[in-house]
Amino acid sequence: MLDLYDPDSYVGAPPHAVLAELRRTQPVYFQEMSGEPGYWAVLKHADVVHVAREPNLFSTSEGGVMLENLEPAQLDMMRNMLLAMDPPRHVDYRRPIAPRFKARVIAGMEEQIRGICREIMATAAEQGDVEFVHDVTSALPSRVIGQLMGLPADDLPFIHRLAEMNTSGQDADYAADVSQGTIDMAMYAIQFAAVRREEAPREDLTTLLLETDFNGQYMTDIDFGSFFVQLVTAGNDTTKTMLSSGLRALLDHPDQLADLRADRSLVPGAVEEILRYENPLHYFRRTATADTKLRDVDISAGDKVVMFYTSANRDEDVFDDSQRFDIRRSPNPHLSFGIAEHFCLGVHLARLEGRVFFEELLATFPTIELTGEPVRIRSNLNNALKSLPVKLAR
Template sequence: MLDLADPDTYVDGPPHDAFAGLRRTSPVHWQDGLGGFWAVLTHADVEQVSRQPELFSSAAGGVVLEDLDPPRLEQMRAMLLAMDPPKHRDVRRPLVARLTPRAVAGLTDDIRRICRDVSAATDNDGGEVDFVSAVAARLPTRVIGQVMGLPAADWERLHTLAERITRGQDPAFAADADSAGRASQEMGGYAFEFATARAAAATQPDDLTAVLLSAHPPAEFASLFVQLVTAGQDTTATLLSSGVLALLEHPDQLTRLRADPSLVPTAVEEMLRWANPLHYFRRTATADTTLHGAAIAAGDKVAMFYTSANRDEVVFSDPQGFDIRRSPNRHLSFGVAEHFCVGAHLARLEARVFFTELLATFTDIQLAGAPVRLRSNLNNGLRTLPVRLAGMAGRLRPASNS
């Protein structure tokens, strides 16, 4: 029987066939795991739930299916992700303004430089590397570090903490059940100290930290910081590694992309649709209601499965196919409406620059072993992706020469 709460359900890949069947027969599907929840599986229904934050609350029980003890729930509610209106809108506004497509475009050269540094560090010309840890995970930590104005010396530590927070269900990353909670507290402590030092400084650099500190005291800043660093790191790293795997599994698409790099933006959208980094986010119903014939009671958990909605045949032609030219591509990998990902434009830019650089730098990319997936009911990612990267001779040059 399909158990969407069980992390083991996903270790061989998402249950796409089961999702397709349920979209036809039981599109809002009851699951008994984790105290019981409704799995919302169609594109239209995921949009419906997302567009009604008063009826489907993010704050009431948080955005993950697991029941959190009161201190953990409080911790989560201090994050934008798990706020409801009207507070949510007030906290969100300055962040959105700072992360518009226009605002993040100014980071293009920085991101390109970081991509080249990462490539240079992986210069093993034909040798095997784990693409997840040696390449994909390196970029987002540095980019968010740059955006927030964090000292480069701290990036590695924050990177490790973020992995422990987001991959708490996978024993390869979490030492024990509470590892994620402790990592989150440690990162919050770091953020508090960083904020206190910055607030006392005579002048403020023009970065996201300054924007946040102008609206929030250090303790509030710390919660927002934890979310920005973790959300901005693991999901983007997953996009890069799952995107590379999708290209390697579809050599015709890789050849097409190499031949026409102007396809990178639509290719990135298709990677997002096809290998969405997050399986779901949760809401809690605040009143009795019906959705697609299902009677949802006040207090019920409701999980919006992006992994299913992104393959909804009502919206996408050949939904199980991977087509880097797909357009339009109304995937829901960044959510939709009230809580639409504030980092979406930054993540898109990172991925576009990254894939442009990767393909220009390495003329030959090959799988060097079987990829291993993460054991998680939330993170749709890879634990390891062994690849061989070759053909970079003479390709690396400083970003300023471009």
């Protein structure tokens, strides 16, 4: 049987045929890991939803969200991030921030995002032949986070470089730089917080985070540093992947790309299908806090329980013809943003970035062609491309 833990199992493509077979035969599948306890891979859509809806039974704080158990110091740091907080603390931190990420508020960023996309397209047009992941997609998410947080424009290239270093730790091309990128980014944010505390409040997320009373507690500069790292890392690779894997899926389906060019009102649906079909993250983990059952499988307190989005998004019980890419798919209840308690805080921002990016890409370049083999990142977490060589022509 294929090893679902081995990053090499994902290098060519995710193992969709194996996952389809397991959904039929062992939908709650135990995967061994060497050197530490293995995990239950939860493969059916309904079961992933069930796990996500029980945040006290399936905790993020207990063991974090990665397959690998963390060292106690790392786990402690992780627990300062929303992603690794359980209720009620999670609610205390999320509730005051959530209004800033609401659809209506995020919609107000459309013109800024369009401006950034137009600059990116203008630069790409000068190049013509581009490595799409790096040359085209990577600038958007860090610049958008910069706007949200009120970072000085001069600091953006530096943050962009650090964010780029944060990419998947299992790929030999990046491994050495990952933790340094995270540390440097946290240090930057701690200094930024100290500067901003001296200045007048502004209408941005930084002021909101620094001035909010989170159920009796204010953020220290160090708390702010962890939070900042979380926002940049959560929103960076995932968004880049949506854009680059999305273009690849469209190039692989030229009829649908032509339909999209002819009718731009299809773009939001296409973005949803890209998210379902090319979900940027394979999984997030929980830890069972009590003995329980999933289907007929006994789960013990302390077991790792993993919500496998790559499988749930192709569950035949939920999606007709689930292996088919279909930009008109409706309804499309994919789980690429998770669901329930930890549902992606940046969901509206990500969707807006996706829509505006593809609108501007298609409007700028009537011709887009692959010029080489795309290369995927070696990772069991990031379902992403490392490079996508294309020619963009006006």
